[in-house]
Amino acid sequence: MTHEQHSKAHHHPTIALQVNQLTVNYDKTPVLWDISLEVPVGKIVGIVGPNGAGKSTFIKAVLGLVPPLSGKVEFFGAPLNEERRRVAYVPQRESVDWDFPINVRDLVLMGRYGSLGLCRWPRKADLMAADHYLDLVGMASFANRQISQLSGGQQQRVFIARALVQEADIYFMDEPFAGIDMATEVAIMHILRQLKERGKTVFVVHHDLNTVESYFDWLIMLNMRLVAAGNVTEVFNADTLNMTYGKSYALFNEAIKLTHQKTQGTRGPI
């Protein structure tokens, strides 16, 4: 990076997310290796890769939810702690207990808890905002429903409303299209495009390669290492797909795993 670019990124932050040499381990086993990338503001960014490629881990590491072994992450040129209010997270639907005693509106209100701070209760304005975004995702009539009574698509809409109520600038969504109906997928995509028009950046962990080109402007292709990142039109091709989903890396991964087992003294397959 030249000096000029650096100063530009600093004063007029056109770079939404900058990741430098990010490495993440789970119990001594590497899950993400040396990821470096930059994503400009105002893109809908797809994150693709096979199962176990570390897509969710990438999001979680970037958001500081799993501790990285090394590396630096910056949002708009500043560390996460300074920009946390500008970052919203939509976890995987399956990661929570949907039998929790809470209704839809209160779940969406959680999006405001961070900005409210300690010991303060949601105000009228927060309630209005929650209802507004519930309406936007087409769930206004479900506001008083217990969350266990929602279908998969409705759960996803509610999760997205909770992120929207944060009024953030960057959104990270972990598999928002997994196991939902077509109507919800269309509705969510519509919301993402609206966010983009307002200059927001959205990261989406995605599985369906058929829709990659129509959904995303920018693509991150992961298979424990960064295979490719950039404009969809430039990076999405047979070569990168083969490198992401192909078997050629499997041997390398296995070798890395064995190295760690040997050096840590744990027993693995011989």
Next chain:
Amino acid sequence: MLNSPYLYFTDAVLRAPTIGCMLMCLASALVGVIVFLRKQSLLGESLSHAAYPGVIGGVIVAGLLNLHDENDSLISLLILGGAFVSALIGLIVIFYMQRKLKVSSDSALCFVLSAFFGIGLTLASEVQFSYSSLYRQVQAYLYGQAATMMDIHIAIYGGLSALIIFVIVLFYKEIQSIAFDRQYATSIGIRTHAIDCLIFLLIVLAVIIGIRSVGVVLMSAMLIAPAVAARQYTNKLHLMFLLSALFGTISGFLGNYLSGEITQLWSSDPQHGRLNIPTGPIIVIIASAICLLSLLFAPERGLLIRFIRIIHFRYRCIYENILKSIWRQPKRDITFEEIAKYHTASAWYIRFILYRLIKYGWLKRTEIGYQLTVDGSIWAARIVRLHRLWEVYLVDYLGVGAERVHRSAEEMEHIITPELEKQLTLLLKDPKHDPHDQPIPPR
């Protein structure tokens, strides 16, 4: 003759144990809701046992300081302090084992439970020899002993309970969001580790308050039972806290009232002699009974209502099946025997259902037998439509063999809602024939 419950709040001897137990139950019921929602029910059990060596430690210190029964408040404080410290050590050991030694959570919990309790019991036998005058105290904390509480206990427990309520109210939204989705809570900047520590502190507090009344062995029931009961009645967290507190306090009161009254009743009966009904176990029994009754009879989630719903669904299936079988007869005028031979239900049950069908206007009697009304045939056609739509869906979209779809459709025809029907119709482009080439009735 039963005494008035009011007596238990005024009498100088009965007052302290009653109010003390109610406060203790209130505190543990509130903390129990948090523990239950975080799915950490075993933690209460482990920590109450981990507190036991601290209780003995407190007694030993009291012995070393040459304190006697007349210094009861000081001994109580020493014991509370000891219990607090050793429960805290137990907590730290649990976390050290999980984080550093990678021991699974349940193993770590069980290890601390048995190891600490073992140490406590060993120390207790030492106390029995060295400070036999104080051994009574040691016993009191094993199974609980409410009867010997005094006004000073009310003050201590009242203060601690107030502290617990204060903390829960103050950090309500943090407690709620972490219990629901910890990683999301972290992502919006909530200090999950700090709140965790606070919650663990609450659990330890609730446990050390509780063990004086119900003892280390039964303590975890007082954390969990009121919370589980409360969960059956409400889907709102704040109501769950309130209900749980209510159930806890009721158990605390009834435990004292019943044990006092039963003891008194039996004391006049020579067969039972001077049998003393212990308060702690009665409290636990009452709380468990409330919990059990709630699990069985709660209006929305109770076992009974679920059983009734199942019965009702079965009834609806037979009801609709009979309607369908009449609709399938081409002559549309059918005798009872013809209906009965298609169904396995008993003859009187089928007669009962036919009676209901006539009563609700789906069916009418003719000279020979029965005939569908116009409304009845519309409904029957809809059931058949759902059945065949589902078959088309299974075959065309899920690739199930046409010969294997009937059984599933036989059930789904009673389940599919109008909304789902609309979606199916749209998805399948309103098909006219099912996989067996039977016509699908139009909507």
